[in-house]
Amino acid sequence: MGLEDKVKEIIVDKLGVNAEQVTPEASFIEDLGADSLDTVELVMAFEEEFGAEIPDSDAEKLTTVGAVNDYLKEKGFDA
Amino acid sequence: MERRRVAVTGLGMVTPLGVDLGVFWKRSVEGYSGAGEIRQFDATGYTCRIAAEVIEFDVNAFIPIKEQKRMDRYSHYALGAAKMAVKDSGLNPASGNADRMGVYVGSGIGGLQTLETQHSILLNKGPTRCSPFMIPEMISNMAAGLIAIEHNLRGPNMAVISACATAAHSIGMALRSIQCGDADVMLAGGSEATVCPLGIAGFASMRALSTRNDDPKKASRPFDRDRDGFVMGEGAAVLVLEEWEHARHRGAQIYAELAGLGMTCDAYHMTAPCDDGEGAARAMKNALADAGMNADAIDYVNAHGTSTPLNDKAETLAIKRAFGEENARKLMIGSTKSMTGHLLGAAGAVESAICALALRHGIVPPTINYETPDPDCDLDYVPNTARQKPIRACLNNSLGFGGHNASLLFTAV
Numbered sequence: 001m002g003l004e005d006k007v008k009e010i011i012v013d014k015l016g017v018n019a020e021q022v023t024p025e026a027s028f029i030e031d032l033g034a035d036s037l038d039t040v041e042l043v044m045a046f047e048e049e050f051g052a053e054i055p056d057s058d059a060e061k062l063t064t065v066g067a068v069n070d071y072l073k074e075k076g077f078d079a
Numbered sequence: 080m081e082r083r084r085v086a087v088t089g090l091g092m093v094t095p096l097g098v099d100l101g102v103f104w105k106r107s108v109e110g111y112s113g114a115g116e117i118r119q120f121d122a123t124g125y126t127c128r129i130a131a132e133v134i135e136f137d138v139n140a141f142i143p144i145k146e147q148k149r150m151d152r153y154s155h156y157a158l159g160a161a162k163m164a165v166k167d168s169g170l171n172p173a174s175g176n177a178d179r180m181g182v183y184v185g186s187g188i189g190g191l192q193t194l195e196t197q198h199s200i201l202l203n204k205g206p207t208r209c210s211p212f213m214i215p216e217m218i219s220n221m222a223a224g225l226i227a228i229e230h231n232l233r234g235p236n237m238a239v240i241s242a243c244a245t246a247a248h249s250i251g252m253a254l255r256s257i258q259c260g261d262a263d264v265m266l267a268g269g270s271e272a273t274v275c276p277l278g279i280a281g282f283a284s285m286r287a288l289s290t291r292n293d294d295p296k297k298a299s300r301p302f303d304r305d306r307d308g309f310v311m312g313e314g315a316a317v318l319v320l321e322e323w324e325h326a327r328h329r330g331a332q333i334y335a336e337l338a339g340l341g342m343t344c345d346a347y348h349m350t351a352p353c354d355d356g357e358g359a360a361r362a363m364k365n366a367l368a369d370a371g372m373n374a375d376a377i378d379y380v381n382a383h384g385t386s387t388p389l390n391d392k393a394e395t396l397a398i399k400r401a402f403g404e405e406n407a408r409k410l411m412i413g414s415t416k417s418m419t420g421h422l423l424g425a426a427g428a429v430e431s432a433i434c435a436l437a438l439r440h441g442i443v444p445p446t447i448n449y450e451t452p453d454p455d456c457d458l459d460y461v462p463n464t465a466r467q468k469p470i471r472a473c474l475n476n477s478l479g480f481g482g483h484n485a486s487l488l489f490t491a492v
Contacts, residue, residue: 016145037149040211048208 003050003078004069010045011065014038024066050077082258086326086333087489089168089319090432091160091268095131095312095419098159100167102135104436106418107444108465112296113419114310119274127288129295130274131312131420149212150225151190156315156425157222157270158229164266165230168319169331172230172264180264181234181256182223183249184317187242187424187479190217192275219424222270226317234262240424242479243383245269246316247427251340251485253320263322268428270315282311285350287387299421300448301384301414302391302456309385312420316428318435334435338472339372339488341365350480351389356397359383362484363401363474370488372472374402377410377488379443379473381430384414384460385421390478392455397476399458411468413461417447427477431487434473438491441469 001009008022015032028034028042043059046052050072054062062068072078092098095113096106106113113131122128133156138147141159150158161184165172172180193216200208215221220238227236235256239248246269253265273279282288289308291298299310326333343365345358352359367374382394391414399407415433422429437443442465449462472490479485 016143016148033145037211037215044208044211048204 003072006049007046007065007068007072010049011042014042014045022065024064024069026065027063029063046072052077083260084323085254085257085337086321086323086331087318087335087337087435088321088326088331088333089164089170090334090435091162091164091167091317092429092432093133093136093156093160094314094316094422094429095133098133098135100163107415107433108442110445110447110463110465111418112299112447113312114295114298116295117274117279120276122279125279125283126290127279127283128292129289129298129310130279131310132274133314149216151193151216152272153186153190153270154222154225156272156313157184157317158225160268160270160315160317161226161266162229164317164319170264170319172232176263177231178233179262180232181262182226182232182236182266183239183253184223184226184266184268184270185238185240185245185249185424186219186222186270187240187245188271188273188278189219191273191278193217195275195277226266232266235265241483241485242481243421243423243426244477244479244483244485245424245427247431247475247477247485247487248342248483250318250320250337250428250431250487251342254337254340257320257322263325265320266317267320268315268317269425271423271425272313273423274311274313279311289386297448299386299417300450301382301386301417301446302395302453302460303449304451304453306386306388306391308387309416310420312422314422314429315425316432318428318431333492335438335489335492337487338490339366339370341369341486343484345482345484347482352393352478354393356393356400358482359394359397359476359478359484360400362486363397363476366474366486366488370490372488374406377472377474378468378470379411379413379437381434381473381475382412382414383476383478384416384446386414386416394476394478395456395458407458410459411443411461411466412458413443414446415444427475427485430475430477431489434475434489438470438473438489442467443470
């Protein structure tokens with residue numbers, strides 16, 4: 001499973017949304033119904049899955065699905 | 080100022096005897112035991128391997144999956160019970176003044192399972208892996224908050240915590256809030272979900288739990304000579320309490336009137352009841368005085384009756400002390416914990432619902448597993464078979480670790 005699919009799987013699991021909703025443009029809060037605690041949990045799940053450490057200063061910029069994909073790729077976590 | 084009257088207009092149950100109110104009552108009258116071997120975790124190696132678990136609750140029917148994941152099981156039960164209670168009452172909060180409708184639903188312990196799971200994560204994966212939902216999931220007041228969100232109830236809201244008297248105190252405080260005019264409608268009750276490794280281990284270490292592992296359905300045997308501890312139960316119950324005229328104006332069914340509350344403390348020991356039942360007796364007397372009634376007006380006492388050697392003996396003394404020996408012998412006294420197990424912080428709500436149903440139907444559910452009389456417990460415990468008899472008024476006792484005593488008085492309509 002590629003990085004983007006894995007990210008999508010985590011989002012579907014944590015936010016209880018349909019996979020089709022998880023487009024690169026989708027905002028976690030605006031489009032996927034997340035609240036501030038959900039976004040913290042999501043970042044923790046990404047850290048867990050990819051063995052990454054995402055500082056809060058970076059995490060607060062990860063507001064869309066695409067931003068997460070780009071960030072993880074940039075950091076070299078492309079599976 | 081004259082106090083306003085309070086009607087019980089709705090009941091919602093998530094219990095080891097069933098989730099549907101009709102099923103719950105039928106099994107209560109039939110003398111069904113909700114106890115069995117623990118299913119929720121592998122209890123091999125535990126001194127107590129039995130509990131009265133909730134096995135018929137379909138959480139998906141009450142809470143969307145995403146929401147479920149951010150709640151402890153105790154909140155699942157509480158929300159389920161609250162939804163059913165509102166439905167049963169026929170109340171539509173949106174059509175009334177929801178600023179005057181509130182929620183007092185507590186939990187004796189709160190989200191113990193969540194704490195346990197997250198502590199394992201802390202030890203195994205480190206502090207940065209603990210869920211951001213851990214605190215909101217586990218705190219004992221969250222069920223009350225969630226129920227308010229679900230039904231948009233914007234009036235008084237809190238969680239009273241007094242161990243096994245939690246739900247009785249919650250219902251008592253709701254009574255006061257309606258009586259004095261702070262609210263017109265209150266959802267009140269309790270919820271508990273402590274059948275988890277820490278919950279069983281902790282109570283077992285206190286020697287509070289029955290270890291009759293080979294015969295779980297016989298393990299909860301209040302007032303019987305061979306009782307050896309309580310059987311832990313799980314679940315929730317919520318009552319809709321409503322100002323009398325508010326209920327009558329909308330043509331609501333009224334199960335019973337909640338007419339009195341007595342509250343005391345033993346001020347004696349952390350967990351043991353005082354030997355002579357003095358604290359519990361005063362709670363019962365205070366409830367009678369609060370309702371302006373004499374001891375001979377009560378027909379039924381739903382006892383705390385946990386099936387521990389100490390409680391049942393002390394409570395028997397307390398009933399004699401409160402009612403006088405002669406009146407005490409005329410009472411029907413029942414412990415429905417013989418069937419439901421001990422739902423800790425939810426027990427007082429389950430048993431208040433039983434009182435309301437007993438008053439409405441004129442039936443007192445039995446104390447099952449009563450086989451061998453104990454000379455220390457020599458009153459009429461309605462052994463093994465329900466009794467059909469009109470009931471004018473009844474008391475519901477709840478006695479909690481910490482010495483908290485609460486007694487609620489219900490009267491027939």
